[in-house]
Amino acid sequence: MRVKVPHVFALLTGVVLVCSISTWFIPSGEFDRETRLVGGTERTMVVPDTYQTVAKHRSVRGVVFDDPVPDRASPTSLEGFLSAIPRGMIAAGDIIFFIFIIGGVFGILQATGTIPAVLHAVLERLRHRWRWLTVVLMLLMGIGGSTLGMGEEFIPLVPIFLIVAREIDCDRIYGMALVYVAGAVGFAAATTNPFTVNIAQSIAGLPLNSAMGFRIVFFVCCMAVTVVYMLRYGARVRRDPEASYVSDIDADIDHDVDPPRLTAAHVVTVAACIAIFVFILWAVQARGWWLPEMAGGFVLMGLVAAAVSRMPVNDATRAVVHGMEEMTVAALVVGFARAVTVVMEDALILDTLIHSASTVLVSVPQLVAAEGMLVFQATLNFFIPSGSGQAAVTMPLMAPLADVLGLTRQTAVFAFTCGDGFSNTVIPTSGILMASLGLAGVPYERWLRFMVPLLAQLLLVAAIFMAIAVVVGLE
Numbered sequence: 001m002r003v004k005v006p007h008v009f010a011l012l013t014g015v016v017l018v019c020s021i022s023t024w025f026i027p028s029g030e031f032d033r034e035t036r037l038v039g040g041t042e043r044t045m046v047v048p049d050t051y052q053t054v055a056k057h058r059s060v061r062g063v064v065f066d067d068p069v070p071d072r073a074s075p076t077s078l079e080g081f082l083s084a085i086p087r088g089m090i091a092a093g094d095i096i097f098f099i100f101i102i103g104g105v106f107g108i109l110q111a112t113g114t115i116p117a118v119l120h121a122v123l124e125r126l127r128h129r130w131r132w133l134t135v136v137l138m139l140l141m142g143i144g145g146s147t148l149g150m151g152e153e154f155i156p157l158v159p160i161f162l163i164v165a166r167e168i169d170c171d172r173i174y175g176m177a178l179v180y181v182a183g184a185v186g187f188a189a190a191t192t193n194p195f196t197v198n199i200a201q202s203i204a205g206l207p208l209n210s211a212m213g214f215r216i217v218f219f220v221c222c223m224a225v226t227v228v229y230m231l232r233y234g235a236r237v238r239r240d241p242e243a244s245y246v247s248d249i250d251a252d253i254d255h256d257v258d259p260p261r262l263t264a265a266h267v268v269t270v271a272a273c274i275a276i277f278v279f280i281l282w283a284v285q286a287r288g289w290w291l292p293e294m295a296g297g298f299v300l301m302g303l304v305a306a307a308v309s310r311m312p313v314n315d316a317t318r319a320v321v322h323g324m325e326e327m328t329v330a331a332l333v334v335g336f337a338r339a340v341t342v343v344m345e346d347a348l349i350l351d352t353l354i355h356s357a358s359t360v361l362v363s364v365p366q367l368v369a370a371e372g373m374l375v376f377q378a379t380l381n382f383f384i385p386s387g388s389g390q391a392a393v394t395m396p397l398m399a400p401l402a403d404v405l406g407l408t409r410q411t412a413v414f415a416f417t418c419g420d421g422f423s424n425t426v427i428p429t430s431g432i433l434m435a436s437l438g439l440a441g442v443p444y445e446r447w448l449r450f451m452v453p454l455l456a457q458l459l460l461v462a463a464i465f466m467a468i469a470v471v472v473g474l475e
Helices: 008-022 078-091 093-111 114-126 130-148 152-167 172-188 197-203 212-239 264-286 291-308 313-326 328-346 350-361 366-380 387-405 409-425 431-440 444-472
Strands: 028-030 033-038 041-046 052-054
Touching: 008 078, 008 328, 028 350, 078 093, 078 328, 093 114, 093 152, 093 291, 093 313, 093 328, 114 130, 114 152, 114 264, 130 152, 130 172, 130 212, 152 172, 152 431, 172 212, 172 409, 172 431, 172 444, 197 387, 197 409, 212 444, 264 291, 291 313, 313 328, 328 350, 328 431, 350 366, 350 387, 366 387, 366 409, 366 444, 387 409, 409 431, 409 444, 431 444
Parallel strands: none
Antiparallel strands: 028 052, 033 041
């Protein structure tokens, strides 16, 4: 009997409900926190060895309405559960509106015919060399995730890569995986990722971008495993379309598309957009840009594209609105996912889970503890899918814990980057994953059928490299 997973909004609402109920049973507690300057940015981090339990106030009134009491934690009430998703929307507002703005920009690019014209021109040259096309595209996405920490930026590319997959006779899972899986694997196999490895190394007191050789080798191995898995799946689908996990969905896709001819205006638009995008990536590193500034860069991209194409103002406006409309599910799902963290932080049970895990790791052998760190970070990622947020919460604990266990702090950082990254490909609280699935029209359970075997392989590679890090004393 096949289990049918509900719609993403229903699924995430169920997760929020389970977490809300658990706040009545899981003890509350918290670490002290301090604000420190890390990589030029102020970050609020936990202070090691400061965990204290907090008495929990349970009351009949607290079942329905919030019933706060000074110096005590309150489990989530019905009122708190119902307001968790709106509060998650507010907490994730910067990402949500970032997605909407990018959607509007891509609406302009789509309306000008730039995207379909360029894709058609590329595919005409590589149509019969789909394997090389796959390798090149996935390496580009993987490098972007590994070096620049690109994640949300890939979401609007999903519909574009669905077209690529269709043109090479693959399915929509293949199209989504070309961009999402490649980027996520690169994000996990971080080399200079500013949002994970750089923050974690800064907190751990390590030189930025240290252990680079080890990380590059790990990145190459992870990408090799991922590309081979993709090519095998793609070959199976091309040989027998019924072997696709979404064969019944792809059967409804209209293949009769007449792409526009590539013109000089399209070429100029692409060149200008690439230049602006490169500038955005540089500004993230050099000027500390974050989502508002990045969104402004994309707005400039849309203005330039409309001007080069001589698109009338009203037509450009309608294209922006249409592009934003197509991003509605993708954007809102981020807020639903953030609601899980909101519930756990309000009830003060998140720190309890972290403290409990660190206590267990102290009592086991080095190698087991190192692998335990990997499992712990991967599990915690369900509740804190933000890489930088997870680093700020866990690394102040994991770095000194590594000292106690006789492990290097670099090993603790490696456990964090792997645990934080790979599980993003399956956890329903990952806003990027669920947004991408919504855009691709891929049901969550179908995605799990495709992704779980690959995730198992990637975690095995991570576990092997974790053991190597322990044996060689990775510095």
